[in-house]
Amino acid sequence: MCFLLKWSNPKKQPPSAAVSVAPSKARSRPRVTDKSIAQSYNSANHTNSSKDSSRSSGSATSLTNIREMLSDGPIIFQFRDLCKATDNFSALKKVGTTVYRGNLQKTDMAIVVDTRKGAGGDNFAAEIKNLGSIHHANLVRLLGGCINGEQVYLVYDYINGGNLWHYLHSNISPGFSALPTWMSRIQVALEISKGLEYLHHHTHVPTLHKYIKSTNILLDDDLHARIAFFGVAKIRGELGALEVTPKTATEEGEIVEVKPGNRGIRRSRSIKITGTHGYMAPEYLNGGVISPKLDVFAFGVVLLEILSGKKAVSFQASAGANALRKTLLTEVIMSIFEDKDPKCRIRAWIDPVLRDDFPLDCALKAAKLARSCVDPVANRRPDMSNVSMTLLQIQMSSKIWDDKMKNSKDVLTTMLQAR
Secondary structure: OOOOOOOOOOOOOOOOEEOOOOOOOOOOOOOOOHHHHHHHHHHHHOOOOHHHHHHOOOOOOOOOOHHHHHHHOOEEOOHHHHHHHOOOOOHHHEOOOOEEEEEEOOEEEEEEEEEOOOOOHHHHHHHHHHHHOOOOOOEOOEEEEEEEOOEEEEEEEOOOOEEHHHHHOOOOOOOOOOOOOHHHHHHHHHHHHHHHHHHHHOOOOOOOOOOOOHHHEEEOOOOOEEEOOOOHHHHHOOOOOOOOOOEEEOOOOEEEEOOOOOOOOOOEOOOOOOOOOOOOOHHHHHHOOOOHHHHHHHHHHHHHHHHHOOOOEEEEEOOOOOOEEEEEHHHHHHHHOOOOOHHHHHHHHOOHHHOOOOOHHHHHHHHHHHHHHOOOOHHHOOOHHHHHHHHHHHHHHHHHHHHHHHHHHHHHHHHHHHO
16 A cells, blocks of 8 residues: 655654544543643643553543444544554555554554644634544545644544556566556546546535645555545645635735636745645645636546556656656647647557447547646636536446447457357
8 A cells, every 4th residue: 555645744753644443442531622622632632642542541532443433533632542553653654655554442543644724723723623524435534633742643444455656567567557548548538537526516614635746546346546634735724715716926026816706816936836746736735826727637647647647757868968847647638739640649649458349439528628627727617517527428438338348349259259
């Protein structure tokens, strides 16, 4: 299981991770309240070392069945329980840059560790309560959280399987993919879009992910997709309020309103831009503007990866030069549709692992959808509801094609056997 995140860790604090935690029984059910978070925080501050914490027993969150507790909402964990679950955040438990796999009362979990940035006390409890109430088949569930000193710990379900990046790109066996069919790839793309649609349009408060990329999409043993680490940007305080008009940057660096009708937030260029190169929308890179269209852009890049089997950013040696030439998938797809006959180029561009075994018309439609998602102008990108609807139509058309292909193969097999 691989989680790749880049978050800063204070020198003296053990790294944190998003963990799928196994619930245990409690003598009393800790609720996400101002009082409980204060108790958790005070307890954490009195914990002088991980060693002392791991020796503690019978804490409020040492529950025999955590999953039974989750019916009452997310859990405010005590730091000693997370130490116990991860063997004091042992390097052997590390599955990502700041992600640890843990086990508490025979339940696996993934724990994400981040630096505390104003998410303290009442605000932290409220955010955990809101995020923990978000449930969807294509989202990795947030089980709870913890504050310890200057670090924040987010505890998630642990998903067996791997991330989408590794399913598409095998370092051991180049040219091999664990998603070898067109139907499996369209299904994964549809499930990712449904997860994002739910976050954007069907939660009590619209929720942005902000860190959508192929390494943050997990596939379980049945190849069903789940979006990991939603809520990280919210806990970091990077999203602010979304019920405002879009903005652009002035020469002085201030973000100002340019046009009504969409959602954005006011930001200054002094704010640190965080994300992964190749997945960040231009309006965020250039002006720090955050809106749901930021996730739409990143999803478009992921869809391009699914269709082509190529990386979001790649480097090739330039002929006759010592420098490397950088290629962005977003630039490639724009170039393809500038051609007079994009259909031929799409056929050659689709992942060779599929061996031309895909419906070209559906592939063309999916590529057009991806191109619209990565449009450099945010207002021209579709919302995730429209993206999901289009992918559902592509899946239905692809299923008709797939059934016809299977029937043709069955007929051919029968004829050959009759000879």
